[in-house]
Amino acid sequence: MSRSRKLHRLSNPDANERRAQRMLFRHLRDDTNANRGRMARRVRELQLLxxxxxxxxxxxxxxxxxxxxxxxxxxxxxxxxxxxxxxxxxxxxxxxxxxxxxxxxxxxxxxxxxxxxxxxxxxxxxxxxxxxxxxxxxxxxxxxxxxxxxxxxxxxxxxxxxxxxxxxxxxxxxxxxxxxxDPAGGSAAGAPAIEVAAEPARLLLHWTGEEEYDIAALVCQGNRALSDDHLVFYNNASTPDGSVRLVTGYDDANA
Known part of the structure; x- marks a missing residue:
């Protein structure tokens, strides 16, 4: 399938694909809420240190x-x-x-x-x-x-x-x-802001059918890419520091 047809299919998904997208977004929302709670707790823990x-x-x-x-x-x-x-x-x-x-x-x-x-x-x-x-x-x-x-x-x-x-x-x-x-997870009044290292996160993309899609991630600072090496795709599976990696294959992604 040509790239233009792939892009057309991505922008015009069928019913099964729309259902899969809704499930993915729901999982992302739930993960975001859970991560927000973990990050708030980690800020309090680091404040003690x-x-x-x-x-x-x-x-x-x-x-x-x-x-x-x-x-x-x-x-x-x-x-x-x-x-x-x-x-x-x-x-x-x-x-x-x-x-x-x-x-x-x-x-x-x-x-x-x-x-x-x-x-x-x-x-x-x-x-x-x-x-x-x-x-x-x-x-x-x-x-x-x-x-x-x-x-x-x-x-x-x-x-x-x-x-x-x-x-x-x-x-x-x-x-x-x-x-x-403070159930909302806010920090103590007057406490200075703390930079918290992000916990590892995984985005799993899965689809059915005979079509194949190229997945890519561009790591940016502001609205500019950090470098050519920060474009992660099939031919460059990792950023230089390994913070963003592409893992192909459903079994590998769950390893």
Whole structure:
């Protein structure tokens, strides 16, 4: 089928296709409402981390590392060299000497911070890998920079997930209490805005019949595409940072 006929069919769907579209939009609406509640809760959880004393927050990260089976040492603040916590992981597969830098930020961590940590790693003879932990998020440039390097970036959403997974649920109890006081999910009066890293989302497209359609996604900033590499389609299945990916095949999409 020619592309013009495909476009005509997309703009003039039959009854079955219209029904499928209505079901898709209903699922998207339900997912949006659920995501709104999760995001509001995550803002409250991150607000609790941001209200912590800086030293207390570093100690929390050290305790998290200990709960993961690592031997941990907090560095002296006057001589940390950009390193807040050091850990030794004795696991025979993933183990090594880890240096950790903690950023209790509200705004996106700049790529220069990531590059500085890589420089610290290169000059640290004992360290084999580095981890940068933040309460905010990282931009595409930071993810591109660490690709192939022994550096792990942990954003605010991932940090909350790790803390919960390793038994730190109680520290987030006030966030759940405020949800009861404020069912709409609004933040506390006067509380500063927080950038929350988006949770993974999946859009599943499925149709019946013999026709085949080319699915594409264009990642933009404002009304301009970020680059040619940010056009995701059959011949370019992922953005450079992997944040948007095309998975073909119904079975693969549900994997």
């Amino acid at each position: 941001l209200e912590m004393d800086p030293i207390e927050f570093e100690q929390l990260i050290a305790r998290l590392m200990e709960s993961m089976g690592m031997k941990v040492e907090l560095t002296a603040r006057s001589k940390d060299g950009g390193v807040d916590v050091r850990g030794i992981d004795s696991d025979p597969f993933r183990g090594g000497n880890v240096i950790v830098q903690v950023k209790r930020y509200r705004d996106t961590v700049t790529p220069s911070v990531v590059r500085d940590l890589f420089g610290t790693l290169q000059h640290d003879r004992a360290a084999t890998k580095a981890v940068l932990v933040t309460t905010s998020k990282f931009g595409p440039s930071s993810h591109q920079f660490v690709s192939g390097k022994p550096i792990t970036l942990i954003n605010g959403s991932e940090l909350v997930g790790l803390l919960k997974h390793h038994g730190f649920h109680e520290m987030f109890a006030p966030a759940y209490a405020s949800a009861v006081d």
